[in-house]
Amino acid sequence: MIQLKKYIVLFLFVCSFGAKAQNTYKNWSDIIRKNDAAWFGTAEAKSIAENVLLYQRNIGGWPKNIQMQHELTEQQKKDLTRLKKTSEETTTDNGATCQEMLFMSKMYAQVKDERYAASFLNGLDYLLKAQYANGGWPQFYPLKKGYYTHITYNDDSMVNILNIIKEVANETDYYSIKPSKEIIEKSKKAFNKGIDCILKTQYKQKGVLTAWCAQHDEVTLLPANARAFELASLSGYESTKIVLLLMSIDKPSREIVTAVKSAVEWFDKTKITNLEEKRVLNDAGKVVDKKMIMVQNGAPIWARFMDLETNEPFFCDRDGIKKKSLDQIGSERRNGYSWYSDAPREVLKKFPDWAVKNGTKVGTADKKNVTLITVAQDGSGDFTKIQDAVYATPAFPYEKVTIYIKNGIYNEKVQIPECNTNLVLRGESKENTIVSFDDNFSKINLGRNSTFYTSTLLVEGDDFSASNLTIRNTSGDNGQAVALSVVANRVKIFNCILLGNQDTLYLSGKEAKQYFKDCYIEGTTDFIFGGATALFENCTIHSIKSSYVTAASTPEGTAFGFVFKNCKLTADAKATDVYLGRPWRIYAKTVFIECEMGKQIKPEGWENWSKPDAEKNAFYAEYNCKGEGFQPGKRVAWSHQLQKTEAEKYTIENILQDKIENWYL
CATH class of the missing domain: 2.160.20.10 (Single-stranded right-handed beta-helix, Pectin lyase-like)
Structure with a gap:
């Protein structure tokens, strides 16, 4: 009986573990990205892997928009076996091929089935062969007639490819399958050619670098049309992942730095803060209408399509005629396409740290567009005092303005006035970037409310944040003496050290x-x-x-x-x-x-x-x-x-x- 109980307990444990390992995601892309590593060793994952192997053409690519996890009939399996010898519909559009390669990598990490490794390497070979001599990639390979031959940034197609090749070229552990040295060298050359293509296709507007179009002509490299409602234009969405890719490159060239800074300036110039999208849903939760409503100081968004010369957003129905507002096109395209995006916010959020890392400085010619200021006591920054940097920031900016403070002890009282909203103070390290002063109640001697004048750092501007800093009042145990005083809304203080005695922190x-x-x-x-x-x-x-x-x-x-x-x-x-x-x-x-x-x-x-x-x-x-x-x-x-x-x-x-x-x- 005791032995039987042990078997029952073991059975329940195994069943429980199996249930936890079971896939719970409905979409193919979610199955790949959201399941934990252990799931890729389950019987369910192995079954899906057989489907993925069947869908892969011998040329190495996969078709798009396939829910690979769906069970196949015997007839479907025969049909897919026949199609493997063809190159029908092999593409990198909508994440195809790139996401299946990731799936195979995750499978091989758990199950050393050499078919998985061969599938991944065949996919990599497909990507390398599909590259144009100028460094770009078409949407379909072998080439499919029509706009599909254009260099395709649409839906991040080319960026997805380059991210794979970058991991291979850098010999990282992101993918579990390790190519030969020959393939690694090919990948290095392919990546460099791809980046060169990106730099050459960045659109110049009256001689000024801006952003990218969703498609560029594979010969002239100029912006190109795709479907009838996808006219040549500057893209607020597709340009985002391109810039993030450029920012991920270690030791970027001067050309890459210029490209990133130019794109960031364009994002800042073209952001929209007076509109918000409102979605109307039916009882089943499906979007039945989209409306753009007017707001004040809304979170920034960007249009998917902007005029190549004026940056003015436009919208198209299937007739290909430009319209100035979303409500001017029919419901089918209005509700079935993403016309606005908030994706560039990620670029603007990461740019200050990237700029500091790569040695860029704030220009002095146009302070109204300042997004990053560096403070360094050795003179290597824009200012040597924090307060001087605060004075240089614009009032009520639409985007965050970051003051990056290098290590040192800054003996000064600092005030963030009410007009300096959206300000970020970011230290180089919390232990060694120190803002320090020694005011206390008696020293100030301004009457019964002297406490509130003693702060080392006073924050009055809303939407402020500080990180990686020590803020201290060094007056000692001599009565009220504030280190940090915050009299503002939506303030974030992360990874900071606040030092004082009585009344260290006033909120x-x-x-x-x-x-x-x-x-x-x-x-x-x-x-x-x-x-x-x-x-x-x-x-x-x-x-x-x-x-x-x-x-x-x-x-x-x-x-x-x-x-x-x-x-x-x-x-x-x-x-x-x-x-x-x-x-x-x-x-x-x-x-x-x-x-x-x-x-x-x-x-x-x-x-x-x-x-x-x-x-x-x-x-x-x-x-x-x-x-x-x-x-x-x-x-x-x-x-x-x-x-x-x-x-x-x-x-x-x-x-x-x-x-x-x-x-x-």
């Missing part, structure tokens, strides 16, 4: 939302204080002496105040009696969720600051914390231990919700 601003992640925050009394809604995730909160961690002044009726999630509360050895918080104002809200609390935290946890009304109105709570300092049974009676259903409401979306969605990402 305020009308209905302000602020987000701290992976930070170290140190102080003595009330060293995190103010009335903003603020979320702290994965932070270390360190008490220097016995006192109070927080002093919230949450306004009445505010849903959340200070929320600490997955944080660690630590202390110096001399700090043995530390309160989690006390109410600066009687409606204070502070919650600790799944935090680790050291033994320095007093059993009662909270103090009312001699305000009996606070015991009725303040909201102090904890949930599922741990450590010697977490003693829920000994907490003051007027605090709370949340139930699971209550704690589930404390999501990042709920806490930081704002009219601008997902600003905290």
Whole structure:
């Protein structure tokens, strides 16, 4: 009987494991990219692999838009076996061939079936043979008559090819199959030719480099038409992956750097911030209509098609006649095609770091288009002082402006004025990029509110972020002395060190939302204080002496105040009696969720600051914390231990919700 139970347990375990390994994705591309590595060793994956092998033509390529996971009949298998000898419909359009090669690589990593390796290498050979002498690739190979012969950037076709060849040429471990040295050398040459083609096809508008078209003529390299509604134009979507590919190249040439900078300038010039797409869905969730609505300061989007000379967006029906707005074309094309894209945002987000890495500087001729400023004490940047860099940033820019600060100790008070929205301070490293000053209440001596003038860094501009910095107030234990003061909305502080004593971090601003992640925050009394809604995730909160961690002044009726999630509360050895918080104002809200609390935290946890009304109105709570300092049974009676259903409401979306969605990402 005992032996039988063991077999039953083993059977259930195997069944459970098999269920977890089962594919749950419906689309072929999702099956390839979203399943974990172990799934590619399952019987289900092996069965699909047989289909993929059947669909591959002997020439090495695959047809497009095939759901390879669907079970095949015996007749379909015979038909595919017959088709293997042909080159019918082999293409790289819509991800074809490139995604099947990735599938075979993932299969071979789990199952050393040499047919998988041979399939991948045959696909690679197909890609190398399909390349034009000028470095471009057609949409179909062997060549298919019509616009299919054009060099095809459409739907990222050529970029997908080059990304494969780049991994092979660089001999990375991205693909599990290792080609011969001969193929690696061919790949290096093919990649370089492909990049040269990209540089030569970048469109010049009155002598100024801009972006790329979805198709370029394979002989003249000029923008070319495709389908009737796909006229020659500059593409906001296809140009994105091209630029990201160029940015991925180590030690880029001067020509590549120029191409990237020119494209970024074009993206900035052509962004649209006064429109948003609204989709109308039926009961089944299918899009039945698309409408563009007017907004103010919307998140930037770009048109798929822009006039080659004016950059003006245009739209076409199957009659090939340009229209100026989406509502001027029929519903079939309006709803069945992607006319706008937000893809270039990724380029604009990554460009500042790329620019710093590749030694580019901000030009001084046109400050209104500044997107990156470098600060370096040795004079190698644009400025030697952070505040001077802030003064050089444009007011209320549409896109982020990054001030990159190289390592050094910057002894200065820094203010980010209200007009300097969308500003990023990014240090070279949090340990060695230090902003430091020593103001305190007595030194300022400006009356009873002197505390609020002591900050080393004052942030008043909305949509600010800082990372990789140490921000400190060095005045010592001499009363109130703020290191970082934030009186703005939608502020993100990541991977920073905040050092001070009393009142290290002040958080305020009308209905302000602020987000701290992976930070170290140190102080003595009330060293995190103010009335903003603020979320702290994965932070270390360190008490220097016995006192109070927080002093919230949450306004009445505010849903959340200070929320600490997955944080660690630590202390110096001399700090043995530390309160989690006390109410600066009687409606204070502070919650600790799944935090680790050291033994320095007093059993009662909270103090009312001699305000009996606070015991009725303040909201102090904890949930599922741990450590010697977490003693829920000994907490003051007027605090709370949340139930699971209550704690589930404390999501990042709920806490930081704002009219601008997902600003905290």
